[in-house]
Amino acid sequence: MNPDLEKLLDLQEKDMTLLEVDQRLDEVLQEEQALDEAVVAAEASIGVAQRAVAEAVRRRIEVEGRVETYRKLQEGRRKRIEVSRPGKETSQLMAELDLARQVLAREESDWFRAQEAVQAQEARVADAEAQVEALIAEQVEPREALASRKTELEAERATALAARDESAEAVAKPLRxxxxxxxxxxxxxxxxxxxxxxxxxxxxxxxxxxxxxxxxxxxxxxxxxxxxxxxxxxxxxx
Ligand SMILES: [Zn+2]
Known part of the structure; x- marks a missing residue:
C-alpha cells in the first residue's frame, strides 16, 4: 500500500477511536444531566407547593380581616344595648346581634377551613422537600460512579487525542x-x-x-x- 495512504488510514483509525471515546464521554455527560434535571423537576414541585401555601395564607388573612370586622361590629352592638333603654331600640339591636352572630359563625368556620388549607399545603411543601432530599441522597452513588467514569474517559480521550495528533503530523500536508x-x-x-x-x-x-x-x-x-x-x-x- 502507498505509504501516504497508509498514514492517512492510520490517522482516520485514530480519529475513529477518539470519536468513540467522545461518544462515551457524551453519554456520561447526558446521564449527569438527567440526574440534574430530575432534581430541578423535584425542586419545582416545592415551588408549586410553596405558592399554594402563600395563596392559602392570603385567603386566611382575608377571612381573618372579615372576622375581626364582624367582631368589632358585634362589640359595638353589645355596648349600645348596654346603654340603650329597654324598648324598641334594644329589641332591634338584639335582633341585629342575633343575625350578625350567625354571620360571624359562618365566617369563623370559613377561617377554620382556611387554616386547614394552609396546613395541608404546608404538609405538601414538607413532602416535596423530603422527596428532593431523598432524591439527592439516592443520586450520591450514581454521581460518584459517573464522576469516576468521566475521569477515566477524560484520560482516555487525552491519550487518543495525542495519538491522533501524532498520526496527523505524519500525513502529507495537502492530503491532511x-x-x-x-x-x-x-x-x-x-x-x-x-x-x-x-x-x-x-x-x-x-x-x-x-x-x-x-x-x-x-x-x-x-x-x-x-x-x-x-x-x-x-x-x-x-
Ligand atoms: Zn461516494
Missing amino acids: SRYERLRGSRAPVAVVALTGDACGACYTAVPMNRRSQMRMSGMVDSCEGCGVMLYYLEVSTA
Missing part, C-alpha cells in the same frame, strides 16, 4: 488538509475504499480509468457522488 476539511464538513469517515466498481460510501459507480489510476498510484481520488476520498483496496488472494 483535504481530509480535515472533509471530516469537518460531513460524516466522520472521510477515506473510503472502493467496493467493486463503486464508492464504498454512496455506491456511485466510478469509471474504470479512474479506478485503475487509483490502483496503480495507490493514491486517493474524490468520489463524484459524495465527495469522500476513495482508494483502491487490494483484495488479498491468500
Whole structure:
C-alpha cells in the first residue's frame, strides 16, 4: 500500500477511536444531566407547593380581616344595648346581634377551613422537600460512579487525542488538509475504499480509468457522488 495512504488510514483509525471515546464521554455527560434535571423537576414541585401555601395564607388573612370586622361590629352592638333603654331600640339591636352572630359563625368556620388549607399545603411543601432530599441522597452513588467514569474517559480521550495528533503530523500536508476539511464538513469517515466498481460510501459507480489510476498510484481520488476520498483496496488472494 502507498505509504501516504497508509498514514492517512492510520490517522482516520485514530480519529475513529477518539470519536468513540467522545461518544462515551457524551453519554456520561447526558446521564449527569438527567440526574440534574430530575432534581430541578423535584425542586419545582416545592415551588408549586410553596405558592399554594402563600395563596392559602392570603385567603386566611382575608377571612381573618372579615372576622375581626364582624367582631368589632358585634362589640359595638353589645355596648349600645348596654346603654340603650329597654324598648324598641334594644329589641332591634338584639335582633341585629342575633343575625350578625350567625354571620360571624359562618365566617369563623370559613377561617377554620382556611387554616386547614394552609396546613395541608404546608404538609405538601414538607413532602416535596423530603422527596428532593431523598432524591439527592439516592443520586450520591450514581454521581460518584459517573464522576469516576468521566475521569477515566477524560484520560482516555487525552491519550487518543495525542495519538491522533501524532498520526496527523505524519500525513502529507495537502492530503491532511483535504481530509480535515472533509471530516469537518460531513460524516466522520472521510477515506473510503472502493467496493467493486463503486464508492464504498454512496455506491456511485466510478469509471474504470479512474479506478485503475487509483490502483496503480495507490493514491486517493474524490468520489463524484459524495465527495469522500476513495482508494483502491487490494483484495488479498491468500
Ligand atoms: Zn461516494
